[in-house]
Amino acid sequence: MIFDFRLKVFITVAKKLSFTKAANELFITQPAVTKHINELESQLHSRLFSRNGSTISLTPAGLVLLKHADQIFKQYAALENDIAQLTNIESGTLRIGASTTLAQYVLPRILAIFKSNYPAIQINFLHGNSEFIEQQIIDDRIDLALVEGISHHPQINYEPFVKDEIVMVLRSGQRLLNKSEIKPEQLLTIPLAMREQGSGTLDVIYEALHTINIHPKDLLVDIQLDSTESIKQYIMFTDCGAFLSVHSITKELQNKELAIFEIKGIDIQRTFQFIELHGQNKPLPSLFKRFCLNHYNFK
């Protein structure tokens, strides 16, 4: 992991056109982002963003910097690639794991691209629920895994990967709602397909609804199913809504089979985490981690 973090902050702000959103994506705070940008601006003696109150935009100098910064990052990526090549870490066995949602919707794509870049690397991949995966890490049966939240196990090191957002979706044909943003009260009138009791995802959803004073018993739960895939299939054929991870519905959103409905006042977020035993710095797992991060930041 070698690069100029200040430039990365700049690129992220330029992409999101928001200091706050960039801070969120980078897992730092908004004042930290402000300071990085200020520092860059004073080093370059130019404003990079024009701040017009609530909206910001790139200045010409900002555009120039963005162009170069991209180049610089490409160069850093090429560098790591060449070094990896050279040191022969492009062969060997990578033992990784992931919890359910990640294993189904996030990793397949990454693994496919990774494998095409490093065909000689043998991948051993395990999936299961978070507890199972954590146990595999502790038993040193896998080197690295991706899970959906932090369970604060003392032997395990947690490192954020990307933010996940859980959103309310309905099949596109559903005509009960004609706006993409709905009020909390309206939510109570929509039949829902939910995950089963005991699901971590369900807890996160209930917790978020609690902040706007909606209690589980007030919801019109039409059915409880034990997998994301079943829920997706179910809502395709009914007027039910469902709370799903944005990562599980990218294809359906593109096809316009499903549509997102934002609920005023709530934002259900969690962060996917890399987990490893403390103090690990093995070449192959590091390479893979870096690869994952690049995948979500630059593509």
Next chain:
Amino acid sequence: MIFDFRLKVFITVAKKLSFTKAANELFITQPAVTKHINELESQLHSRLFSRNGSTISLTPAGLVLLKHADQIFKQYAALENDIAQLTNIESGTLRIGASTTLAQYVLPRILAIFKSNYPAIQINFLHGNSEFIEQQIIDDRIDLALVEGISHHPQINYEPFVKDEIVMVLRSGQRLLNKSEIKPEQLLTIPLAMREQGSGTLDVIYEALHTINIHPKDLLVDIQLDSTESIKQYIMFTDCGAFLSVHSITKELQNKELAIFEIKGIDIQRTFQFIELHGQNKPLPSLFKRFCLNHYNFK
């Protein structure tokens, strides 16, 4: 000034093939260099230098990194250039100064290249002895200057530029010595052309000779002259030696008109310094400072 300092450390070590020499050039200590290289090596999971006791050499991974690092630095330089272009700091007036040696031997070359890069910038250039130049800074008659040493003036900010070395030279035809390294005793047998009493340069020389127990009165001072140029001319036609800044004799060394004789046990160094009033960060002087630094680090 925007770049990845750790990569700069690497490049410097690769160029000098010595941690200690690199530390010296970068104005940091050898342990700091060691730590930077170790950190890079662990981030890249590869050794970059093979240390064989007293000598080090680049590993294949080190060579790859060097190639990319150069590219990255070129990109950073292009970036600053484009931004400068854009923000129109390529026009305006730059008020600078320099003390004698620098004004005669170092700046002309830099100014010529600078001017060809930024033809619209008007340069006001002053030279004089260090006190005079410092007074101009304090009176805000110039924004930035280069001097040969630190006089610790409280209103002035000193920032190192490059190291200067003062060496013993003789005209190449001088056949009294047949080795390029001579012993301190031999020095006492060579007639010398020295700077006049009161010259800062002379003080530095006497100070260094003092460390090997040579006192001014022991030297065979043939003549005292009040300028570097006079001394150079004088020794061309005699068998005298002289102590001169390496920066003042680059041409004569290339032509082989003069030759360096190292004196075992001494190393007469001083550091050229940028001076400014405290807290200055004006665009044009910053651009010029950066330009000077790049000139000596990458060319």
Next chain:
DNA sequence: TAAAAATACTCCATAGGTATTTTAT
């Protein structure tokens, strides 16, 4: 044994956090 790199510590500058204020819609 001498010259250079590594190691062990100490210190401080700066990156980052929290809390709050300012600003513009």
Next chain:
DNA sequence: ATAAAATACCTATGGAGTATTTTTA
């Protein structure tokens, strides 16, 4: 009134220093 950026202040980590030890030619 709200949402976002700026500011003020505090904390802690990592980069740099000094002193010393280890290594090998």
